[in-house]
Amino acid sequence: MIKIENLHASIDGNEILKGINLEVKAGEVHAIMGPNGSGKSTLANVLAGRDEYKVSEGSVIFLGEDLLDMEPEDRSRAGLFLAFQYPVEIPGVSNINFLKTAINEAREKKGLKPMSAKDFLRRVKEKSKLVELGGRLANRSVNEGFSGGEKKRNEIFQMAMLEPKLSILDETDSGLDIDALRIVANGVNELKTKDNASIVITHYQRLLDYIIPDFVHVLYKGKIVKTGPKELALELEEKGYDWIIQEQETIST
Amino acid sequence: MEVLQETKDMTAKEQFLSHFDTQDFSFDESFSIEKREEAKKIIEDLSFPTSKDEYWKYTRTNRIVKGKYSISIPENEMELDLAIPSKNCIVLVNGYYSPELSFIESAEGILFSSLSKAKSSNEMVQKHFGSLTKKDEIFAMINTAYHQDGAVLHLGKNVQANEVYYIINLIDDDHILSNPRNFIFMEQGSNAKVVLKTINSSNTGTFTNMVTEVFVEKNAQLEINKVQDESESSFQIATEQIVQANDSTFKINTFTLSGNIVRNNLNIDSLGKNTMTYLNGLYPLKGKQHVDNHSYLLHREPNCESHELYKGILNDQSTGVFNGKVFVHREAQKTNAFQSNANIVMSDTATINSKPELEIYADDVKCSHGSTTGQLDDEALFYLRARGLSKESARAVLVNAFASDVIEQIGVEAIKDEIKQFIDDNYQGIK
Ligand SMILES: Nc1ncnc2c1ncn2[C@@H]1O[C@H](COP(=O)(O)OP(=O)(O)O)[C@@H](O)[C@H]1O
Ligand SMILES: [Mg+2]
Numbered sequence: 001m002i003k004i005e006n007l008h009a010s011i012d013g014n015e016i017l018k019g020i021n022l023e024v025k026a027g028e029v030h031a032i033m034g035p036n037g038s039g040k041s042t043l044a045n046v047l048a049g050r051d052e053y054k055v056s057e058g059s060v061i062f063l064g065e066d067l068l069d070m071e072p073e074d075r076s077r078a079g080l081f082l083a084f085q086y087p088v089e090i091p092g093v094s095n096i097n098f099l100k101t102a103i104n105e106a107r108e109k110k111g112l113k114p115m116s117a118k119d120f121l122r123r124v125k126e127k128s129k130l131v132e133l134g135g136r137l138a139n140r141s142v143n144e145g146f147s148g149g150e151k152k153r154n155e156i157f158q159m160a161m162l163e164p165k166l167s168i169l170d171e172t173d174s175g176l177d178i179d180a181l182r183i184v185a186n187g188v189n190e191l192k193t194k195d196n197a198s199i200v201i202t203h204y205q206r207l208l209d210y211i212i213p214d215f216v217h218v219l220y221k222g223k224i225v226k227t228g229p230k231e232l233a234l235e236l237e238e239k240g241y242d243w244i245i246q247e248q249e250t251i252s253t
Numbered sequence: 254m255e256v257l258q259e260t261k262d263m264t265a266k267e268q269f270l271s272h273f274d275t276q277d278f279s280f281d282e283s284f285s286i287e288k289r290e291e292a293k294k295i296i297e298d299l300s301f302p303t304s305k306d307e308y309w310k311y312t313r314t315n316r317i318v319k320g321k322y323s324i325s326i327p328e329n330e331m332e333l334d335l336a337i338p339s340k341n342c343i344v345l346v347n348g349y350y351s352p353e354l355s356f357i358e359s360a361e362g363i364l365f366s367s368l369s370k371a372k373s374s375n376e377m378v379q380k381h382f383g384s385l386t387k388k389d390e391i392f393a394m395i396n397t398a399y400h401q402d403g404a405v406l407h408l409g410k411n412v413q414a415n416e417v418y419y420i421i422n423l424i425d426d427d428h429i430l431s432n433p434r435n436f437i438f439m440e441q442g443s444n445a446k447v448v449l450k451t452i453n454s455s456n457t458g459t460f461t462n463m464v465t466e467v468f469v470e471k472n473a474q475l476e477i478n479k480v481q482d483e484s485e486s487s488f489q490i491a492t493e494q495i496v497q498a499n500d501s502t503f504k505i506n507t508f509t510l511s512g513n514i515v516r517n518n519l520n521i522d523s524l525g526k527n528t529m530t531y532l533n534g535l536y537p538l539k540g541k542q543h544v545d546n547h548s549y550l551l552h553r554e555p556n557c558e559s560h561e562l563y564k565g566i567l568n569d570q571s572t573g574v575f576n577g578k579v580f581v582h583r584e585a586q587k588t589n590a591f592q593s594n595a596n597i598v599m600s601d602t603a604t605i606n607s608k609p610e611l612e613i614y615a616d617d618v619k620c621s622h623g624s625t626t627g628q629l630d631d632e633a634l635f636y637l638r639a640r641g642l643s644k645e646s647a648r649a650v651l652v653n654a655f656a657s658d659v660i661e662q663i664g665v666e667a668i669k670d671e672i673k674q675f676i677d678d679n680y681q682g683i684k
Binding site for chain 1: 630632637640642643644647650651653655657658
């Protein structure tokens, strides 16, 4: 699905990602954990195409194509989705209408007819049920006045609407109470098929009680310093990151 | 040789005024001829504004007044491919009334006609024509002295207009100079919506100097949607003088879509108690456009409310000027006056001069003013693109969202659609 090799990226001249290697195959769930500031969101944003970040080295192949060469919208249309750590509020832009435009532009690119209003509304209804947003989306501006939990659920709703191949969830669990967490995790699990994959960024283990990862990676100072099975998450929960950091520093000295 | 010499010695003002030498106004009603003569006398003592005049500080009139123009009634106006409504619509071509292009329905209690016709028959025009026009403003005085024709809308007591009234000034020849003149009188308790539109099929440095006088009597309601859509090289100075009596509501929405130099002088005198006033504006600019919105709202009496909202979108090397003043008189207690100007600057070479002003002499009032200037939100742009919207659509969506609260003020669906369409068409294509 996606193959990241030796990825280096910087912002304002500071190198944040220092050689990331990661391969995700169809049907897999990968968790990326790591202390604050280690570069998790940077990785997510670089993959989504945010141009403030400069890629200086490395390559990313997504479904056989050079991802780094694509505009953000083309990445989305190719099937990549980022659930933002901090979803943006956009006053005056209808949450539903902009999705309709997005979906129909993507369809147009693929030579498909626009989705009928009826089909679109049916999909909205079905998918908002999934994240228990009900009628609260209609007539509202993108994320405007949403609570933290609503914003995160709205991200999953949009993901459900766009049916991506690869979803990257950047701390979708942070700031959620246990009910909201379950709703979000349910949404993600419902959407899981053998043909799609996700990268779940979190620094709490608790989300991984609901979304069971195939692999857990630890990102530290811009590098993946440890990879293990789902049990690694539990170990991190118990012992924190210090032992990995120490291990890491022993290696580098 | 002699002629050339003479031209050289003429002042800019004399030269500009010489354009009118060929015009003959002897057909006009005597009260109107008197006004013309009076205005000509006043003009003798006035001069064109320079950068030293505070009121004109950011807008140079040099290029406007030094232009070489012609004044003419078009001969061939049938080949028009312009969307002109075929109902309740007065069309002026180059400032002259066009009976061929106009559509006038008669309705009980409503006079909708050319100014020249109304001058001979309408009591309100005969009584009040010119009474609101400021005598210290040279362009308004030039209009009074040399106006060709215009439109009159007069609603009788308690008459509710069910239709929208369109007044369209079309420029249809090269280098046209025109002085259209409109007059709107809303008697007590009447209600109407008007579209005041300027369009231009010639792209040759024309100058439209329009004046509109508006009377909104007790408890009457009027909405004007002013759409300025001339050409890339047109100049326009538009002056509206409004008086509002007790319990009246007046709304004006100004949309400046095209024009090389456009200057709006909007002067509202709220004479009565309990009035409501709305002033909205949208100026999406590109190229080297220069658009200057000056507004002056005078609250004289208690318990009045006003809302002013102007928004600009500035591309390329365009320049926007916003100068809005709200004056609250000592007597005007319990005034609620809100004023706001917001701008999005889309390029490094675009400029905006924004000056919202409140001058308050009453102590029990609620007033606020503010001005913001910024760029399109990069984070929002990225968010939309990450969901699959092209860069162009994402921009269009954000520009639309920015403009939406002004557009929502339009009470005429067709105009609302037109402005939305304009934004869509223009902001899909921008880099
Ligand atoms: N826009 C930015 N400008 C400057 N520094 C940034 C920016 N974004 C992230 N950084 C820096 O990059 C590092 C990694 O940040 P981030 O990727 O957000 O970490 P994480 O998501 O793992 O907490 C931090 O040191 C942060 O300060
Ligand atoms: Mg982060």
